[in-house]
Amino acid sequence: MKKLINTPESVLTDALAGIAAFHPQLRVDTGNRVIVRADAPRTGKVALVSGGGSGHEPLHGGFVGPGMLDAACPGEVFTSPVPDQILAAAKAVDGGAGVLFVVKNYTGDVMNFQLAAELAADEGITARTVLVDDDVAVQDSTWTAGRRGTGATVFVEKIAGALADRGADLDKVAEMAEKVNSASRSFAIALTACTTPSAGRPGFDLPEDEIEIGVGIHGEPGRSRGKLKPAKELVALAMDAILTDQPLGAGDKTIVMINGLGGTPLIELYVVAAEVAAVLAAQEVRIGASLVGNYVTSLDMAGVSITVCRADDEMLDLWAAPVATSGLRWGS
Amino acid sequence: MKKLINTPESVLTDALAGIAAFHPQLRVDTGNRVIVRADAPRTGKVALVSGGGSGHEPLHGGFVGPGMLDAACPGEVFTSPVPDQILAAAKAVDGGAGVLFVVKNYTGDVMNFQLAAELAADEGITARTVLVDDDVAVQDSTWTAGRRGTGATVFVEKIAGALADRGADLDKVAEMAEKVNSASRSFAIALTACTTPSAGRPGFDLPEDEIEIGVGIHGEPGRSRGKLKPAKELVALAMDAILTDQPLGAGDKTIVMINGLGGTPLIELYVVAAEVAAVLAAQEVRIGASLVGNYVTSLDMAGVSITVCRADDEMLDLWAAPVATSGLRWGS
Known part of the structure; x- marks a missing residue:
């Protein structure tokens, strides 16, 4: 470790x-x-x-x-x-x-x-x-x-x-x-396990070519193990899970978070973001606000979670209101 | 990869x-x-x-x-x-x-x-x-x-x-x-190498108990290899390099960045931050503004860089001015 x-x-x-x-x-x-x-x-x-x-x-x-x-x-x-x-x-x-x-x-x-x-x-x-x-x-x-x-x-x-x-x-x-x-749904995919300081070794074993589909933020098992696939296919899996649970349609507005689990480079999160945007655009769903970065992490885990919230105008207005924290900060 | x-x-x-x-x-x-x-x-x-x-x-x-x-x-x-x-x-x-x-x-x-x-x-x-x-x-x-x-x-x-x-x-x-x-000085320490998508494997080999002291943001060699040490000792090394090059004294004001290299959990960056603050406090140097997080990364490299800028009032005033980017954002 x-x-x-x-x-x-x-x-x-x-x-x-x-x-x-x-x-x-x-x-x-x-x-x-x-x-x-x-x-x-x-x-x-x-x-x-x-x-x-x-x-x-x-x-x-x-x-x-x-x-x-x-x-x-x-x-x-x-x-x-x-x-x-x-x-x-x-x-x-x-x-x-x-x-x-x-x-x-x-x-x-x-x-x-x-x-x-x-x-x-x-x-x-x-x-x-x-x-x-x-x-x-x-x-x-x-x-x-x-x-x-x-x-x-x-x-x-x-x-x-x-x-x-x-x-x-x-x-x-x-x-x-x-x-x-x-109004919110999330789905996460892990490429690696994370290591807690007290355990000193990864929380689970994941072979070099496998991923955990639907992983929890402590490394809890998800729906299945699978082979590593191109980002487009992984996003299709995640978005299918999200949209099956809460269908969205033309004109719906959303707040979307592409969240890094701690060990994933930001450039990869933007690759994921592009695929998520394509899925939403195909259904004429609008991204009204968004975050791309590390917001809810799992120590050093490599992977991503996607969260989609169907947002009304009041929620979008409150989202845009000033905030001054170390993790999220903007003015009016 | x-x-x-x-x-x-x-x-x-x-x-x-x-x-x-x-x-x-x-x-x-x-x-x-x-x-x-x-x-x-x-x-x-x-x-x-x-x-x-x-x-x-x-x-x-x-x-x-x-x-x-x-x-x-x-x-x-x-x-x-x-x-x-x-x-x-x-x-x-x-x-x-x-x-x-x-x-x-x-x-x-x-x-x-x-x-x-x-x-x-x-x-x-x-x-x-x-x-x-x-x-x-x-x-x-x-x-x-x-x-x-x-x-x-x-x-x-x-x-x-x-x-x-x-x-x-x-x-x-x-x-x-x-x-x-x-007015600025930086020093970085890598715990792991990073992997570029085109190379597909780590840019250099670093044994499980060793670190690269003074690493560059592409994995360029630093001053030396050493054994992994407690954060307090690593910060002492980094701050000694920074302060030897630009001594700071009582009453000096600074902008300080504790920067994750991409694969390091934020909680570890705050452990480092505490040690940096202790070194500066011992010299009666003030932290006028700061960032703790991932700002200049090296893909998935685990490690940290510390940047210290001796800042005058004009620089601190300009630092506090509104900014609206995806990576840095605050209002007036």
Whole structure:
């Protein structure tokens, strides 16, 4: 294993120190392992809190800031954050209007955010949860009942975050978050396995000419193994899975993310992007907004995930609203 | 070799199609292989043009847009763009105020941009060149006389781009570009070699427990091979090289980039960031602005480069000016 770390045990603590040093607009509570926007709590604003295992950066810490998350709770690599940690985040950001937990659908995450919501209620904080479960590859998986939550998390955090910024109440923000999740579908393909610092070797074995079709963001098995194929054929597989689950037609508008899993060069993501655009154009589906890059990673895994959200004008407008995080940043 | 491509020969063309489809704010001339901001030429504005071999994305195409480059000329992977291509870019963006070529110091790039400048002059376009040569690892290298140009290119393109946006003339923009380059130093460490699509195998052999200290962005040899060490020790090596070449002291302000070479997880870059911050803090050097992520990559190489620019208030002010590119984007 070759990694730029000090020790496998100190990766998260060390990374949090780096985030604190390089992003003065964030407040990092190293003890509780919580990343909070420095101006929290914002009185009267619904606060968004997300979290999950580390190793998917910039998700979630990279999305803390004005227009998106108020706090993130990173667990150890590929390990859920604990309830007390999530509670500490909720307390740090609650401005009296309640807290929305954005939770990817993994059993440990779901359970710990649920416990945190109960602890928060005991302290007088109203917390609602939205589950993200956009991955159409498989029903149930290694750590999941139902569908896994992946790329749509970025869309949920951005769009619901913008609505919270505009002063919507907790019910409205939660409703929008659920709407974005319901409108989104993802599918991922891995060319290589990833290596966690603690394991020190790849999470699964993948022969030199094979790929994992429908892989999860921790390396969970997908639908099948297959031979490496040209990008055009891989995109056809992925888009077929996505569009079979949610058909799109002429005039539909979308937000599309071509997401690198951590070890894939950006130039390859653009090769994939071209093929995705061709599939959508053939159906006269419009790309209203998009991201191409590393947003929900699996450490050093080579591969790509594609996320397509059928977006209405309100969602596109909220997408375009200003955001100022280390992972996603633009002005009005 | 596992890559998300159609064929090794079509990588650049396919990627350009993806850029065109996903970034409507850009105009992609696929024939000439030129990426231009869609509103070019801007009358009276000095135009910035950069380019070089592909494989370093988002450099340079990802930095085309308001506040940064007016055009980029991507060559084939790790291959210089040709003079006619650069000329086409200059013609597409010249608004009568002249063109600044931002050129990384590699012999092929230098020669071809020089030829393009002569061709441009024949067509009545004034082109000036700034050479970027910030890599302190080695003097002369596989494809370079003098120092290699690496991470400082991002600083030059952002800061000179902002000055051009404010209406400065060609001499002033060129002077600022040179000032930024002179104030910047970089050093890179590779954990693995990268694989070009055409070669199909790693560019050099690196044993499982060894690293290349001072590596170039095409895998050129650095100062030495060494055993993999904890991040703290690797950062000490890199920062010693940087600070020996340009000492910094109490109260100095800097722009710092912790740059992933393509295959390194972001969480590891933050581990490195923490160590860099500690070295600078010990010398009472301030981090006035920073980037942590993949900005100047070497395809799928695992590793990191560190770039430190001693920045005055004008440079920091220009750094903070709005920019709207796919690779770097923020509002005022």
